[in-house]
Amino acid sequence: MSYLSIEFGLVFIVFFAIYWAFRLLPKLQNTLLLLSSYLIVASYSLQFAVILFIYTCAIYFFSVMIATSKRYAKCWLILGLSAAIINLALFKYFDFFRYELQSLLNYLNLSILLPVITVLIPIGISFYTFHSVSYLVSIKKKELSVAKFWDFALFLSFFPSIIAGPINRAKTFLPQIAVSQPREVLEPYRAFTLIMLAVLKVYCLGGLINENWVTPVFSNPLEYSTLDLLVGLYAYAMQIYLNFSGYTDLVTGIALLLGFRLPINFNFPYLAFNLREFWDRWHISLSHWIRDYIYIPLGGSRRGFIRTQINVMCAMLLSGLWHGAGINFIIWGACHGVGIVVLNVLDRYTGRGWITQRSPIIARFITWHYICFTWLFFYCESLPDALDYLTALSQNFLIDSHYTEAFLSICVIFLVYPLCKNIPNWCTLQLSRTNRGFLPIIFIFILWLTIYFAPSGVPNFIYANF
Template sequence: MSYLSIEFAAIFVAFFLIYWIFRSRVAIQNLILLISSYLIVGLFNINFALILGSYSVILYLLSTGIVYSLRPKLWLIISVVAAIGNLAVFKYFNFFAPQLQHQFAEWGIELSLPVAEIILPIGISFYTFHSMSYLVSIYERAIDKRNSELTKENWRGMEPVSFFDFALFLSFFPSIIAGPINRAKSFLPQLQNPKPREVLEPHRAFMLIILAVIKVYWLSSFFSQAFVKPVFDNPTEYHTVELILAIYAYAIEIYLNFSGYTDLVTGIALLLGFKLPINFNAPYLATSLKEFWTRWHISLSTWIRDYIYFPLGGNRKGFSRTQINVMIGMVLSGLWHGETLNFLIWGALHGIGVVLLNIKDQFKERRLLHRGLSKGRVRDIMRREVTGWRKYLGRFITFNYVGIGWLFFRSETFDDSMAYITSLFHNYGNIAENLEPLGILAGLIVVIFAIYPLLTKLPEIFINLTKKIPFVLLPLLFVAILWGVIYLAPSGIPQFIYASF
């Protein structure tokens, strides 16, 4: 059931009323959340709920070894291997099964693997990441407890939680489908707080929900149907201008779709009394690829930084090792999105881009040091914000580099990507016959590089305006806006792109 459907809206209103009837009973509210989360997962496929439940039981039992055994690191390794192994089986088994069958056949062993029977459970990537943050957090707690004399208040880890809270942490319905990725240290205390909850920032919550409907239901669907899907389905039939337009349009589509989903679930969480982590911060304002990853899918990029990049050594083992760690993190990010060659290329492109930027920065730093500047002065120069024409040039280069990556991300197969690129360089016929797409492309460029910075300020302006409107009139305003969006939007309920990851 889509979170944008009328059915979900009706059920959520009933759920919302029941949930807040028990405002003074946090434990009952949590029970309602847990049951509702499993029902939502089960509506996609009852097996998905059973898999999530089984996973929660096994991981929780393994986590107790971290807390109570004399070898917490061993139990951490076992738990992480179990979590990653579960994800690998469901996400990558169908990719490797044919190769395994072929290899065993060469060895004279007939092996029939159930390739078609393994279906990717909804939300598995996200609840795997949630569980791993919990495992690492209680491991840190266990180590601190054994190796220090610090008081309870000063331990930097967290106490193990009940199975009930752990199960709800993994299944919390606003963020299980497509994130954002919650950290155990920040989200579990919200679940465990015994004080009565309250709706958080209601004006912001409703603004986020309306913004989500505008982004996903209307604009993202429009760009997909008008410019993206027709071209990517048959790129050889389109002019170079139309192919470039489709890449730009997909960059906008995936941003609107994914950030719109984040807006929606963040608004829902606020209505339930919870805060989710920020996942987007105007990513197409980035002037470099490194800055882009501090603005795009922030909960994933920081998770990779903290749980992959830093454990590999981060930047503490020399410049060359740092670049290897960057590449590993980015490639794994690509493989997390999917098992195909295209996602590997997408991750590698971002890794190569960041490495090249690091090399450029190192040369610039050395050049400044050779000029006799102090290390402190050089550090200040390197951190200086890009301004003037360099800012716009940086944004233009970054957006187009990211767009090249989106080409591989959107294409179904590597052959499809190559067909698209080949058409891009060969279908440059009579430009006079493609003035309309050229005009649309020019309009998108103006929106992205001139108007987009202004658009990022609209949500706060809208929130401040709604605060001045009598509260009883706000529902009429929201209904009017939603009706207008539904009227303008293409037919059909759009799917969340990241729900498939």
């Protein structure tokens, strides 16, 4: 069930009323949240809910052993992290590595046939794996005591964030579950604004961009001019941002209405002046997770300049692999790793922010185009598809353009984008000055406009696939 569907909206209204009817009983509210979360997971597949519960039991066992075994706590942590990684690798990467390993065996003329097993990827497995890692590490560092089992089960399955994030840290989210005082709706006007922005971003703007520019160009790039192919890249960069940030806005708004705060996941990433800043603004919960649980444990920047660059490449390659079991995602991660390494080298020999200090617009222009280039590998399902696109991009100068007006429009959007920075806060302020009785009317009007202008069908959340 899509969170943007009418069905989900109606069910959530009923759930919202029941949930707040037990405002004085937060433990009962937790039970309602846990049941609803498992029902949503089971709506994709009952097996997914069973896998999640078994996984929850296993990780909880390891957390108890870490907390109670003073001498062997590190060993239990390693076992717990290994179990989490093996579980993720089995369900998400088995088919990919089986195919690659079988190709290697065939190349070496070894008559070994690996078994063919159809493995379905459980919904949200990447996100609840990362949640569990943060929990185990927090237990080992004594940042948390062992949670009650059902509180921990809700932490892993919390329905607003299980499908496509953001990634919650145990030390900040579990205390929100284990409250004894009555909860309250948090920042209702901001929640309302975020939900409206999500509907506009994902349903309308993202859908229109995908239908008019992304799908036509990427479906047959050899037929389009270089200018059109640039429009396709720019359009996909906008679509994935609108889709993912829109989803984050939606679930953040839903969480606020339920009395929970989710971490900030986006901060106008296309205003970044370099790749490092981009990753401080894009999918922030993931980039910070990779920093804290991969990059820093590898040594971070503490072991010399060359080792730092190796750590950066390892972190970005793992980031690419996390997004999907495919060579295209590995290349995407490698492109970002190489880009950051080159930036670090330039900073070392020319001074930090050399280009930005001299021309911020050029720095942002270069960063934007490099990011758009990397999105090509993110979108294409295979390397040959990406190479076809690059070939056409470098050769189709003489073909007549179909999207000249679109190209000029995107140029204008790029220039005025910084002015949009305060739109969410401005909308929240205006709504706070509006009579509450008019809010449903405003909501219905915006929803009607969105449905009227948006393409038919309910759009998918791109990051739900990861």
